[in-house]
Amino acid sequence: EPxxxxxxxxxxxxxxxxxxxxxxxxxxxxxxxxxxxILGQKVEFLVSFYNNEISEKxxxxxxxxxxxxxxxxxxxLKIRSTKLEDSAMYFCASRPRSGTSYNExxxxxxxxxxxx
Amino acid sequence: AQSVSQHNHHVILSEAASLELGCNYSYGGTVxxxxxxxxxxxxxxxxxxxFSGDPLVKGIKGFEAEFIKSKFSFxxxxxxxxxxxxxxxxxxxxxxxxxxxxxxxxxxxxxxxx
Numbered sequence: 029e030p031x032x033x034x035x036x037x038x039x040x041x042x043x044x045x046x047x048x049x050x051x052x053x054x055x056x057x058x059x060x061x062x063x064x065x066i067l068g069q070k071v072e073f074l075v076s077f078y079n080n081e082i083s084e085k086x087x088x089x090x091x092x093x094x095x096x097x098x099x100x101x102x103x104x105l106k107i108r109s110t111k112l113e114d115s116a117m118y119f120c121a122s123r124p125r126s127g128t129s130y131n132e133x134x135x136x137x138x139x140x141x142x143x144x
Numbered sequence: 145a146q147s148v149s150q151h152n153h154h155v156i157l158s159e160a161a162s163l164e165l166g167c168n169y170s171y172g173g174t175v176x177x178x179x180x181x182x183x184x185x186x187x188x189x190x191x192x193x194x195f196s197g198d199p200l201v202k203g204i205k206g207f208e209a210e211f212i213k214s215k216f217s218f219x220x221x222x223x224x225x226x227x228x229x230x231x232x233x234x235x236x237x238x239x240x241x242x243x244x245x246x247x248x249x250x251x252x253x254x255x256x257x258x
């Protein structure tokens with residue numbers, strides 16, 4: 029069964045450094061999302077992406093964040109200058125445009141980002 | 145504003161006990177409802193989902209949930225829990241027939257005593 033994959037599984041970085049988190053959505057999906065979960069807290073929406081542009085973003089998704097679909101398979105989240113409070117698990121999700129799973133988002137295994 | 149409330153922060157049960165985790169949502173429209181499970185150190189897994197139709201939904205691992213529209217609730221149930229059900233459970237909602245974001249509840253930690 030197709031799955032969303034994410035790399036790396038764990039990223040450690042110094043405060044102020046740029047990080048890029050990578051996701052490979054399921055191949056026939058057209059809607060893409062990033063969520064994050066700070067340790068011990070609930071999962072929070074960051075951004076949704078469709079047709080090569082952001083369709084919705086939360087207040088968390090400030091100018092330090094950007095998303096890109098650089099080719100036909102990858103979907104990336106960039107944090108330009110990481111802060112300590114960016115430490116979290118980041119989940120990518122994708123969703124098909126049609127079919128029986130139309131309303132469902134499929135989540136990847138997550139990337140744990142640790143900012144020191 | 146859309147929101148999801150999970151009233152039980154931490155539930156402790158013995159094996160074979162019955163489980164019911166509460167979930168209420170606030171949303172001014174037709175919704176999709178989800179329950180996700182997160183086992184220790186693992187990622188989110190979909191337990192079950194409600195899009196439309198029969199309000200009693202059956203999911204994996206013997207879980208079920210009932211959508212009660214008049215109460216804006218989507219409680220999760222399991223008649224007999226096992227030690228392996230120890231995990232964090234998240235109720236979630238998004239707008240029906242749209243690509244909108246999923247709003248998650250704060251989660252309920254379930255601990256099962258062997």
